[in-house]
Structures are given as structure tokens and as C-alpha cells.
Amino acid sequence: MTLAIGRSASRTKEVGVRKVLGAVKSQLIKQFLGEAVLMSTSALILGIMLVGIFLPAFNKVTNKNLSLSFDLWTILFLATLMFLAGCAAGCYPAFFLARYQPVHIIKSEPRMKGAHFLIRVLVTGQFALFIGLIICTFVMRDQLHFLLNRDLGFNKEHVLVIENHSSQDQNRMVVERLKTSLENRREILGVTGASAAFAKDWTIMGFSAEDGTFKQFFQITVDYEYLKTMEIELWEGRNFSIKYGTDPSESLIVNEAFVKYFNWESALGKSLPGKRFPLHYVIGVVKDFNFGPLQNEVAPLAIVLDPTTLQRGINDINTTYSPRMLNFINVRIKPENIRSTIEMIKVTWQKVAPGHPFLFSFLDQDVQQQYEEIEQWGKIAGYASFFTILIACLGLFGLATLTVIRRTKEIGIRKILGASTANVVLFLSQEFGKLVIVANIIAWPMAYYAMNRWLQNFAYRINIGLVSFVLAGVLAFTIALITVSFQSIRAALANPVESLRYE
Template identity: 35%
Template sequence: MFRNYFKIAVRNLWKNKGYAFINIVGLSVAFCVSVFLFLTAYFQLTFDDFHVDRDRIFQTYFFSNDPEKAGKTANMPLPLTPALKSEFPEIEGITRFVNGSEVVEYKGKFFDKNIKFADADFLKIFTFPLLKGNKEIALNDLSSIVLSENTAKDIFGTEDPIGKQLQLGLDENRKQYIVTGVLKDFPENSTIKFDMFTRTENLGNYANEKDHWDSYSHNVYLKLSPKTDKATFEKRLKPFVQKYFANNVASLKKRGAKPDEKGDLYALRLQNLANVHFDTEVSGSSGAPIALVYALMGIAIFILMIACINFINLNVARSFIRAREVGVRKSMGALKNQLFFQIWGEAAVICFLGFLSGVILAMLLLPTFNATFQSKLTLSYILQPDKVALLLGVFVLVTFFAGGYPAWQMSKFNAVEVLKGKVTMKKPGFLRNSLIIAQFTLSGLLICSTIIAVQQVEHLRNQPLGFQKEQVISIPVGNKVNSRQALQRMRNKLEGDPGILGITGSGVNLGFGLDRSTSRSVIGFTFKEKEISTDWLQVDYDYLKTLNIKLLSGREFNPSYPSDTLDRVIITESMAKMIGEKDPVGKFFQTDSAGVKHQIIGLVPDFNLYSSKAEKKPITMYLSGSGGLPYIFVRVTPQSLKISMDKLKAVWEEVAPESEFKGSFVDENTNSWYKEEERLSQVFSLASGIAIILSCLGLFAVALIVIEQRTKEIGVRKVLGASIANLVFVLSQDFVKLVLVAILISSPLAWFLMQKWLDNYPYRIEISPLVFVIVGVGAILVAVVTVSFQSIKAALMNPVKSLKSE
């Protein structure tokens, strides 16, 4: 029986290749896009899931209920970790975590590597398998260093690295380490990325900072015992905060701060590891916003729904044509359930072919998708048993609902009426109208969201950053050369060059350059009984000149003033407001009880140092006579951008031949600040384009039904003198009404959702009503054109044939 069903299904599909082709193409595209979007969402949602007991791993952060604005920071003082470990036995493991980079030397070869500083408990907290060495003792010694698998291969090749000696650093900062372990490379969906690990005590400033509770410099992760929950432990931390941070609490009280809903003015709290990747306020993560991840999943469901609606409509369109076939089968003794399974079986074949084509299409297009959206997806994510079961479940649901309804409708035909030629399709009911409205509502929602997202990205791109990003070239120095020597040599080489307008150095890049790295230093201290937090930015002479940052008062750093390298700083307006000084030039402040007093010599407007999406942060610039300057900025004339880049490359090969030239333009680097928004707009554009195409296919199917129903009416109208334009209007007006209803639903929904999204940005656009007008008019035009294709074809028919058709 099933073999017979299959044969008949294949014959019918082959006979109606056009319908089969439209269905298979629509379903395959929907399946393919849905696979990509679900893979992207799955990749994001499973960040750090590979860690065993991840639900017991937390990042610490400070909460301060400041009367002006409550704040959170994950920067911790160095003595915090030892104190927590000694006073709280419920902590199973705790580690400090500091980012860094260093040049590594082995047998005369040099390598630039990303180095992390951590404590011995790090390997007990996180699940990074140790391929070589002993996890219990790998980081016990201060001279120990643990490498990633790839780093070990880069440095040692096929040699066994265990016990080998490495030199890290240059000149007076040079240290020797012994390799005690090799870690398996971290997965792509890991928040913590590394080349090597060594102990926190090896930090250059550790001896000076290890006892300072008012110097915040790094992150802390801890793992609680199985019997301790987060809420209980946070309550236990309250006396600890009162003991070590009494000054912070007292300062907030004096400023009129009130306890929050948990009764805290100043608190040490825990953030689940699962939330670290998505958090921008506490962790400073650059990961995709969680709202974007859920939006991707919603879009995937929308696309599948539209494809299913098309499938139903196209099969209903065919049911009128196949009415006589159903009548003959019933008269020959076919039962209702047999007809149902026969027709549903055809739908299952189409679904299977669409599903199979979609998976093949996904496999073929995955590299292109990864390149376009800068992703690193792999189909191995969906080859796991639970994911395969989910995909099969989706296939079964789509087959059941999209194929079951038309099969049920056709199996109900009355055989006698059909054979007499009296069967007629009922007027479109609530379900069919609802399906059309649903299609265009989803399409309208996606198109409106796309336009608004593109406008917001453009707004961010044009947002004043507080410095002139054009005509500035950023050069990462790397770890193989002395950055100060390289900067001075470049100044000497380029002195007097008319194409060079300024040259300086900085501790922080602007945007992401070709080295794809950045760093941030935040200093927290108490000033006039007020908690101050400022970005601590090391710069060199001519920093303001090179970036065209306006000096509001005071002066820039000057080689004529030797004390500028000791205790002088330049601050931004936000920093001046934070310390409560309207005219801060000449004023002093101290970052810790044992530190030097810094004198403010200049005031500049606020500028974006790390992001164009967040509010401009307070910045304090300082000059150092000894600290490294990992980035060199060069301002060039606008007439010689390409020539200047080539010239700088040639000069760099002279002054630092051992370091690769990775120069890039700052205006291109700062585009990375809104890459997630650009990716969102690209995804919306792709989804809305596919949605509108699939919706038009569905509307095309409904138009077939209507025209089949109204063939005689069309003939009568034409005989009575109706023009083609009149006929198109009559046949299109019902569809236009449905599209109008869809626009009336999708427009306020899109406005509400995108308002919520835009509320995340301090610099945002205001949504214009014109967006919804344009989308509405466009949707109506698309609907009219789609319906007109079949309407004109019907209107051109010989009216005699139309009148004989029934």
C-alpha cells in the first residue's frame, strides 16, 4: 500500500513540476536560512557551556548605589583574592585574571603571544584539559608557564615542551620561565582566550599593588562549593565589604546614597559565568547582545512559518484542480483516511526534498555565510544526537501542519458533487485570510526593523567621537621591539616630511586594528569622599595634536617640562565633573593613600576611547618616561593616504625590521565598534528579503485560487465591457485590504520592539513615521504586482472559454 502511495505521489509531483518546484525551493531556502540562524544563536547561547560545574562558577563585581547613578565594575584590587580565599571556606577555588601580551624567545626565535596572569586555582575552576603536565601543580611555582596546544606547536614544533625554558619580555623586563603544562586549545565559544598562562605574582606592578585595596586592576573568578548558592554567599559577603571597604560605604552615606532593594550601598556580588559573554556593563564584553540572539531565533521561526503558510496555500490551490481526481478515487471505493494519507504523503515527499535540499544548501553556503557575517560556525554543532532529533522534530511538525491541512480539506470532497462538476471552493475564510495577514505582518516587521537598524548604524557611524578619526594611521608596535625607541626613530625619520602632520604613541588603540586586540585600564579611588572611576590612558607628546582633540584650558604635555612624565595629567570634561571641579587646571588628586599627587595641567572635551555606543567615560591621560606604548598614531595629509601608508611601511621596516608592519586607518578600525549592529542589520536585510519573496509566493498561490473561483465572473465582466485595469482592481482589492491589516499590525509592533532595542544606546535615532509609510506603500505595491500577474493573464483569456469553464 505504501509503495503504491509513493508511486502515485511521485507521478503527481512530476506531472505538476511547477507547483513542486515552488514548494521545494521555498522550503529549502527556509530550512537553509533557519539552520544558519539557529546555528548562530546556538553558538552564542552555548558560550562557556563546556566548563564542568559552570553553574557554580562566577565573576565578582562591585555594586555602588551612587545617588547620581548606580554603577557596577568588575575591576578588583589585588589583595581581594587572598582575603576571600582565607575567610570563606565555601569557596572551592578562586583566581585573579589579568590580560597581557609579551614577546617570547626560544632558541633565538621570537613570538608575539597573548599571556594571561592567573592563580594556581585557575586550572581547578575552568575546564581547559591539560594535555601534558599535572593540573594539580602546573601553576604552583612562580617560574611555571602553561601553554596552549597551538602555542606549543608554534614555538617547539614536534619537540616535547615540558621542562623547556622560555624567555619572556625585553631588556630589563626579561624573565625566564619553565614550561610545566600544555592545555588543549580553547573552543571558539569561550570567553577566556589565551596563548599561555603564568602566575599573577609575575605582573610587573605586583609588588607595589599587592596590598592596595584602593587600586582596581583585574577580574576575579571563583567557584562555590556544591552546597552554597549565590544568594546565600552574597549575604555572607556583606561583613567582608564592611571590613575592607568601609571608606567606600562611608563616602556613599555622606553623599546621601540610599540602600538598594537588597539593602546595599556598596556590595561585592557575583555574576554567573553564563552571563559574562553577554554583559557589557560589568564584564565589558564585546559579545553579541542577548536580544540579538533571541531576535535571530525569532527570525528563523518567522521564515519557517512563512514557508509553511506558502506550502498550505499552494496545496489548497491545487486542491481545486484535483477535485475530480478525488471524486473518482472515492467512487472507486477509496476511504477518507486513505485519501488523506495519499495526499499527505505527497506533502511529506515535498517536505523531505525541501528539507534535504535545505541541508545541502546550508553545507554549500556555510563558508560564504561565515565570511559575510564574520562567524565561525560549523555543521558539527547540529550533528549531535539532541540537535538531530530537534531537526527531525521540526521536519515532522512542518510536514504534519503544512501538508495535513490541505490533505484533510481535499479528503472531505463529496464524490457525487465533484463528478457532476458542481464542486466549488468556499469563499476565503478566517484561516486563509489569517495566513496572508500573518505572512505580510512578519515581512513588514522584518523590513521595518531592517530600515531602523540600518539608520541606527549610520547614526553611530556619523556620531562625533571627540577626535578626528580620518587621515590617522594606527601602527601596533608588537612585543619584539622597544616601543619608545621605535616611536623616537620614526619621529627622526619623518621629521620635516610635508605629508606627516603629527605622530604620537598611546597605550590604547582606537577601534580594532590588524592586531585585533585592545586593552583597558580603569583606576578607582576616593576623592573628596566621592568614589571616582576613570580610564587611565598613557599617551605620548602630541597626542592631542595628532588626533585633533581641542584643548579647552591649560596646556598639552611638553618636553620642556620634565615633571610632565612624573605627576602631570590631562583630563576630560566628564572627569572634571566627577571630581566636582569646574576649573580643574592646577588642581591635585591622589589615586591611593601611598601614591603621588597628580596635578591637572589640561582639560579637553569628552571623546570615545572604546565605543561609540556607550556614553563617553571620564578619561585621565598621563605621560610616562618608561612605560611601553603599544600603538603609534600618525596623522597624514588627505592628499597622500595611499602614499603615506606605503611610506610608513618602508620607514617601519627600517626602524623595526624584526616586527611586522600592521598599519591601518583609524576610521576603519572604529567601524568595529558597531560591528554587531551592522551584523544585525545584515541579518535583518537577508531575512526580510527572503520573507518578502516567500510571502509573494504565498500570495501568488492564493491569487490562483481566487482566479480559479472567479473565472466565470471574469468572463461576464469582460463581456459587459470591463477593461483589464478594472479587472485587476476588482481582483486585487481584497488582497490590498489584507495587506493593510498586516501593516497596521506590524507597524506598532516594530515600533515597540525597535524602541526597546534603541533604548540600549545613549546615542540613538528617533523612529520616523515615514519608515512605516514607506514599508506600507511598498508592501501594497508588491502585493498588487504579485496578484496582477495572474489577474492580467485571466483578463486576457477569451471570455467564451471563461464562460464555458464551469
């Protein structure tokens, strides 16, 4: 629409000549509307071609499987959209220019105040949308960077997570066999089994406390090497040890969130406040580490060698994996020769667990998958920003065209009075700079509100800083200046005699 209005301003003489030669108002309206619909049709065809080109890349970014479909309803919708867009773009210049008397058009350019105001509103809105999307992109990028570099409470690097699907009677035996086979290999830094893995479905247990309240917490069954292999820091007390024969049946280790949840000042020696629990006590407290979705706050967690340590006192349990079995084996390896190390582990696995497939993943990749949605939204916002600024620049170019036409004589007078090319360019650019300032005023509070709401989904999040807003504003101003510079410089270099010849 902005381009159509901008172009129409340069065709006033053409309209005047056509009217002198006998063209009536309805013919001019049909001409402008027809041209606009034709342009809209061309844009639709080009848009469909671009969608076909970029759709595979979009599917890859968003993990979708979208495809072009041209059923009857889609064709009708696109045809209607094309017609309405063409009419919207062509109706203003059609009805505006067609109403003027030819003598007025030929004698002097009509003052298109309404057109100028409409374009200013459209361009300001487009730039506000662009600035808002850029701010959102920056904030999402900063949040992703914060999460990627945040201390998770364990070392996720160079850890293979192997799925252990062996039967219950063979489950722990497979872990011990693999551990024995790998413990003397120089490429291996540690092997440990656990009933759950990062961001998988962990066992949730609940019980009725002595005060009548219902308590819930997560539980994981591990072996003696779990804390050491995963490099989880022990904050208080001691780790499980084979030296203590009662550790499998009586001892548990909890995290800091567990201590806070039960309002304990010191957890060592404490037992869960229930009536039906067997003898058990806390021997250690580990620092909180993320074991669930990274958007969530670290939940209370009990770590045990044998799930029966607590299960007799539990009256509610929710789990996907058997809490008795070590369903996952974590193998920490050296960073050198990773490919050959994996092949060696695979050969060893086939010996200790024949008939079971070697299914593994890297722990750091499992963590990375938690951020895929954030990355997708960040990329989508970035692409949307690109197309928005492209449309805004087209609108700004149309506005610059209209402004130069409207101020041709003013520019000529300024040059005759001694204004330099730089003065004229600066004079013309000031108006567009004001539009960008207004766009920033509109976009900043809206973007802050949207991103603040989005960040509420994360238990651990950044504070929205001023830098993202300033960078977005500077970027918008720079792009606007580059866009209008062509028309401004061309107007500044024009011979003032040409614009004032008939004055």
C-alpha cells in the same frame, strides 16, 4: 501549506471523478498526504542544496565557521520535520475534499471558506514578519550610518597605529627615534606615542575621595604631540608644553565627562579630591572624544605625560597595558601614495626597533570594526527579509489562485455587465491590499518595540522615524500587487462565456 490548499481548490472535479470511479475517502486522504510529503521531501533536498551553496557566504557575513553535519540525530530531526511539514501541508485539503459527496463536487465547486480564511491568516502573518524585518533592516542601516558619520572627537583618517612591544627601558626611546626619523619627511603629518589605542583596554583608576565615595576614571599616558597629531580639540586651558618643566610631574588634561563626573564648574587648577595624591592640577580640558566601544557613553578621562602624577593616590588600578609605557605609536600620513609611505615607515621602524615586528593597523579600520556586529545583524535581517517575502509571495500566489477559482462566476458576470480588465484586476487586488494593511498594523508596533529596545544598547542613537515604516509598507504593498497581478490579469482576460456556460 498555502500552495497546497490553493492547488487543491482546482482539483475538486478530479476528486469527484475519482469518487465516482470507486475511490474511497481513505484512498483520497493517502493520495493528498503522500503528494504533500513528497513535495516536502523535494523541498528538503532543495533546501539542503541551497544551504550548501549559500553557507560560505553566510559564514563570511556573520564571521562564523558553520558547516553541514549529517549525524544520526540531525538526520532524524530533518526526517521528522519533513514528515510533519508534509502532513501539515496536506491534511487540510485531504480531509476537506475527501469528505464531500461526488455529486456535490461535480455539480458545483465546494465553498472553501475555511481554507480561504486559513490562507489569509498565514499570508498576513508572513507579510507582517517581512514588514517587521524590513523595518529592522532600515533602522539598523540608519543607526550604522549615524555612527559612521558621527563626530568622534578626533580625526581617524590616515592614521597608522603601530604596536610598540619594546622593553620598558627602550620603550620611550623607540618612540623618540621614530619621531626624529620621520618628522622631516613630507609624507608624515605627525607622530605621537600613547599607552593605549582606540577601543583597546585602557587603564582604569580608582580612589577613595575625601567624602568617602569611590571614584573611577580612565587614564592614558601620552607625549607632547598627542592632542595635535590626533586633532583632539582643546576646549579650555592649554596643552602640554616642553616649556613647562613641571608638566610631566604635576599637570594633567581631562575631558568634559571628567569635569561633569566631579561636578566642577571650572576644572582649571583643580586637583582630585583625595588625601594621598601628590601635587597635581588640571591645566586643560579637551572636548569629549570616543576612546572606547562606540555603544558606550564617553567616560571620564585623565591625560598625563607621566602616570606617577596620580598613581600614589590611587588605591585601585585595572589595566592590560603598562600605563608607564607608550605601547602604541600613531603616525598621521598624507593620503597620497599610502602604500609607498607605509613601506618607508616599515624600513624606518626596522632601523629604530630592530628585532621587533612591524605590526600596524589603520585607525579608521579599527573604528570600523566596532560596527561589524551592527553590519552583520543588518545583513542577516536583510537576508531573512528576502526569504520571508519569498515564502509570503508563494502563499499570496496560492491565495490568489483560490480567490480566482472562488470568484470565477462573479468575474464573468461583472465582465458581461461591462467591467473592463482594469476594473476586474483592481477588484481582485483590493482584497490583498487589505491583508497588507492588516500586516502593517501588526508589524509596526512590534518592530518599533524591538528596535527601540535594540537602540537602548547605544549611548548615541537615532530617533526612530516614520520613513522606515512607510517605506516597508509601500514595498510590501508593491510586492503583493506584483505577485497577484498574474492571476488577476489572467482571470480578467478570460472569456466570461466559459465560466457561465452551464448556468
